[in-house]
Amino acid sequence: MxxxxxxxxxxxxxxxxxxxxxxxxxxxxxxxxxxxxxxxxxxxxxxxxxxxxxxxxxxxxxxxxxxxxxxxxxxxxxxxxxxxxxxxxxxxxxxxxNSAITHDPAVRARAAAVTEADGRRSAPYAERTTAQRAHLGLPLLPTTTIGSFPQTNELRTARADLRAGRIDAAGYNDRIAAEIRDVLGFQEKAGIDVLVHGEPERNDMVQYFAEQLTGYLATQHGWVQSYGTRYVRPPVLAGEGRRPHGRSVRGDALAWAVCRYG
Known part of the structure; x- marks a missing residue:
């Protein structure tokens, strides 16, 4: 029951x-x-x-x-x-x-405005893939790797320092940029064709993105078993969610800057 x-x-x-x-x-x-x-x-x-x-x-x-x-x-x-x-x-x-948390007028208005055309691509796949190949100039079988590299002790220490106020946002971003630089350098030496920035700025793979959305919340002690001895704190969807600002774009832009300017 x-x-x-x-x-x-x-x-x-x-x-x-x-x-x-x-x-x-x-x-x-x-x-x-x-x-x-x-x-x-x-x-x-x-x-x-x-x-x-x-x-x-x-x-x-x-x-x-x-x-x-x-x-x-x-x-x-x-x-x-x-x-x-x-x-x-x-x-x-x-x-x-009856809460405004569970009923977001902005979300409902945007959902009501969705049309059938929004679910279709503006160009067919054959046209998109041709343009992509021409733009990227990749080999027939390009190599890449998974998006997330290991979360090192240095990264965890940086996040703890940021939460505790021992470093500010600028100092934290400097540490993230240094990690991205190392990850990109490793991939370049390995001869990887499509580079990834390693996602050093994230904590949990789901929690990080949920924290950037309205309607979601993260607990401090809400641990549940994921598998084996691994426990996670899944984000809680408490209301209608929307994205108030871009988040992953900042990490991609930072990776590009590190790659371009070193």
Whole structure:
């Protein structure tokens, strides 16, 4: 009755209605989550940097466990025993449904303006690939590599220094430029045809881009298992998102400048 694969609060009254129907059909009903709670972070209460309005909507593992306890008590002892919890839940659900965070007029206006033509290229593939080959002048089988090079200890230290105020944005960008210079030099020595800048400015491959969009937020302690012993903090899509400014373009431009001027 509680979704173990998302991080949002339950609609307690809706779940209780379903449970009541099931109880009328069976002698016993056990209230449980839809799956193991290892798919969600541990505790939303420890997040301090999230908009308090959004925090009301979050339910990590501990909050979901509390929801299960509330539902079980309401089912066995009656809804009067959980009246306060139901009232708070209704208010939190209404807050999310009516929030300007979840309903961005700019996003809706742009989506409404999309036409069928926006989903088609302005030129056919044969024309585009011919122009690309002529412009780039690459060999028949060009070599390249993946976009992201290893995140070194020096890069992690630079990000930590920036957060702590030990360096400013200009100093941080100097360190990023130095890393890009090393990555480009390595590829040139290796004889690579299509160079990449190595993505030194990013943290997590998903989190970095989500942080540049409205509607998304990053947690401080929302770790979940990715695979093996690797844990990540996935971005949370809390509302309708849009891109207020370009982000990856700056990294590409910096790489070009390093490549062009050294």
């Amino acid at each position: 509680v979704n173990g694969r998302n991080i949002w609060i339950n609609d307690l009254e809706k779940s209780l209605s379903t449970l009541g129907t099931l109880l009328g059909l069976a002698d016993r009903v056990d209230v449980a989550a839809s799956c193991s709670l290892l798919h969600v972070p541990l505790d939303a209460a420890v997040e301090r940097d999230i908009d308090p309005q959004i925090t009301r909507w979050l339910a990590f593992a501990r909050q979901k466990t509390a929801e299960l306890v509330t539902l079980a008590r309401g089912l066995s002892q009656g809804t009067d025993t959980i009246a306060a919890e139901l009232a708070a839940n209704r208010a939190d659900l209404a807050s999310r449904a």
